[in-house]
Amino acid sequence: MRLSLLLSLFLAIPAFAQLKWDTMEQSLQAKPGDREVVATYRFTNTGTTPVTIDNVHTSCGCTTAALVKNDYAPGESGQIVARMDIGSRTGHQEKSILVTTKQSPKTPTVLRLIADIPVAIVMRPTFVMWALGETPRSKTIDIKVTDGFPIKLLKVDSDNPDIKVEVSEVQPGVELEVHITPKDTSRPEMATLLIRTDYPSDNPQTYYAYAKVK
Amino acid sequence: MTALRQAGLILLIALGLAGATAAVHPKRPSFLAPPRDPNEVTLAQTKQWSGNILWVDARSESEFAAEHIPDAVCLNFENWNEQFPKFLDRYNTGQRVVAYCSATSCKLSREIAAKLKSSGVDDAYFLEGGWEAWKQQNRP
Numbered sequence: 487m488r489l490s491l492l493l494s495l496f497l498a499i500p501a502f503a504q505l506k507w508d509t510m511e512q513s514l515q516a517k518p519g520d521r522e523v524v525a526t527y528r529f530t531n532t533g534t535t536p537v538t539i540d541n542v543h544t545s546c547g548c549t550t551a552a553l554v555k556n557d558y559a560p561g562e563s564g565q566i567v568a569r570m571d572i573g574s575r576t577g578h579q580e581k582s583i584l585v586t587t588k589q590s591p592k593t594p595t596v597l598r599l600i601a602d603i604p605v606a607i608v609m610r611p612t613f614v615m616w617a618l619g620e621t622p623r624s625k626t627i628d629i630k631v632t633d634g635f636p637i638k639l640l641k642v643d644s645d646n647p648d649i650k651v652e653v654s655e656v657q658p659g660v661e662l663e664v665h666i667t668p669k670d671t672s673r674p675e676m677a678t679l680l681i682r683t684d685y686p687s688d689n690p691q692t693y694y695a696y697a698k699v700k
Numbered sequence: 701m702t703a704l705r706q707a708g709l710i711l712l713i714a715l716g717l718a719g720a721t722a723a724v725h726p727k728r729p730s731f732l733a734p735p736r737d738p739n740e741v742t743l744a745q746t747k748q749w750s751g752n753i754l755w756v757d758a759r760s761e762s763e764f765a766a767e768h769i770p771d772a773v774c775l776n777f778e779n780w781n782e783q784f785p786k787f788l789d790r791y792n793t794g795q796r797v798v799a800y801c802s803a804t805s806c807k808l809s810r811e812i813a814a815k816l817k818s819s820g821v822d823d824a825y826f827l828e829g830g831w832e833a834w835k836q837q838n839r840p
Contacts, residue, residue, distance in 0.1 A: 546808070547760045548778060574780035574815070611820025612784075615793055676785065694781055698788050 505539075505558070505587065506532040511598040512568075518606040518637065519686050522572055525599045527583070528565045531558040538588035542566060545582040548573065549599065568599050576605045606637050606685065613696040616671045620699075624652075624667040627695050629681060631660045637685035646677035649697045666697045675699040739813050741825045743837055746798055754791055756799040758812040759831070769800065769834055775812060784819075791821065800827040800834065 512525035531537045537558045542551045551568045558564055568583050583597040607629055614625035631637050638659035644651045644666070654663040668675055681693040746753055755772035757764045764774040773790050775783045791797065797816055801808040809826035816824035827833065 547763075571778055573777035575777045575811075610818075613788055613820055615788070617793070676788075678785070694784075696785060696788055700789075700792075 504531070504533045504589075505529045505537055505585075505595065507595065507597070510595065511600065513600040514602070516572060516601055516603045517686065518604060519689050519691050520572055520603075523570045523599070523601045523603075525568045525570075526565050527568065527597050528563060529558075530563040531560055534560050535589075536560065539564075539585060540588045540591065541584075541586040541594075543584045543586070543594075544568070545584075546570075548575075549581045549583070551583045566597070568597070570599060570601060572601075572603055576603045578602055604635065605632050606635050606691070607631050607639070607681070607683070607693060609681070609693065609695055612694075613698065614666055615697075616668055616699045618671055618674065618699065620671050622668045622671045624665045625697075627664045627666065627679070629662045629664060629693075629695075635685075637683050637691075640682045640684055640690075643680045643682070644677045644697070645680065646675060646697075648675050649677035649699075651679060664695070668697070668699050671699045673699070737810065737826075739810070739817070739825045740828050741798060742828045743833055746827070749796055752795060754787075754795050754797045756787065756797055756809075756812060756816070757831075758799045758801045758808040759806075763802070769831070772800075775799075776808065777811070777815075780815075794823070796823040796825065797821050798825045798827050800830045803830045803832040804828065806830055 506529060508528040510527070512527065514523045514525060516523050539553060539556050539558070542553055544551050549568055549570045551566050553566050554564065566583065566585065568581075570579070570581055579601045581599045581601075583599065584594040585597060586594040609627055609629050611627060614627060616622065616625075629639060629642075631639060639662055640659075642651050642653050642662065642664050648669045650667050650669070652665045652667070654665065655661070656663055664679065666677075666679070675698070677697045679695040679697060681695065683691050683693070685691060755769045756775045757768045757772045758776050759774075760776065761774055761779065764772070768774070773783070773787050775787050797813075799809040799812040799816070809830060813824045813826040
């Protein structure tokens with residue numbers, strides 16, 4: 487009687503499969519010039535049966551998540567590597583990665599990737615425009631290095647000789663006023679302004695602003 | 701003491717009535733919903749702007765290539781430096797710009813609208829419901 491009771495209790499315990507994550511949230515600090523942030527999420531199957539990861543879905547097209555294989559035996563470890571393409575993003579970014587297993591299809595694990603992408607320089611505005619026939623008066627773009635950021639503004643060039651730039655240094659290397667003037671506004675013109683910096687030293691960044699007559 | 705008891709009773713009745721109104725009134729405010737972003741616009745609002753809108757598709761280039769709002773320009777964070785000059789080709793000073801992405805759950809259009817504003821596009825907004833909402837209301 488006692489044996490059958492124990493046996494029935496044992497059989498009543500369901501097969502146990504679960505992933506234990508080292509961390510479900512990664513906070514990363516990007517540097518200027520970084521093209522992506524990479525976060526690794528390690529896990530172990532702490533259950534007694536195999537786990538199959540069915541699907542890894544990211545909340546943003548800018549983020550990819552790679553998994554080496556799908557099946558994990560009890561005690562086996564694995565990892566998901568998430569990469570977020572920085573592009574022109576700045577500031578605080580939060581992306582999610584949803585991991586679904588065959589054993590728990592309706593309760594995905596949500597991994598979070600938090601990245602802080604520094605704003606090295608602030609430009610206001612990033613473009614100036616003249617309407618065709620408008621008086622070709624100079625317009626100004628203010629460029630300023632974010633407080634405490636180790637970056638120096640070196641020079642500003644226009645790629646169009648018909649749109650001239652003149653730079654006033656409010657604070658050398660740190661704050662500039664860029665005065666932009668088209669030669670005339672009788673025909674459409676476009677210039678890309680290249681703002682050259684010294685940071686980071688191994689791959690100095692160039693920032694862009696635009697001037698347009700249309 | 702009687703006055704205190706009466707005041708308490710009145711307070712209880714008032715609270716009961718207020719609670720019942722909050723629970724069943726058809727126009728009760730939602731206390732859980734986050735406040736609406738001032739830059740978020742509905743399709744109905746954009747229709748009142750008499751077509752003077754530059755639509756910005758904040759989704760990926762492949763999604764844009766598959767289908768998009770007529771005359772929209774593709775502008776996303778991945779290819780900003782290449783796409784922004786093309787945006788300027790189409791943008792006129794003072795024009796309203798409305799960014800959209802896939803659906804309500806997507807935040808890209810909100811971020812693109814914010815970046816456009818900080819770039820100097822004063823009237824930059826994002827569309828509630830995104831491409832899904834537009835498609836639903838513009839089915840052939």
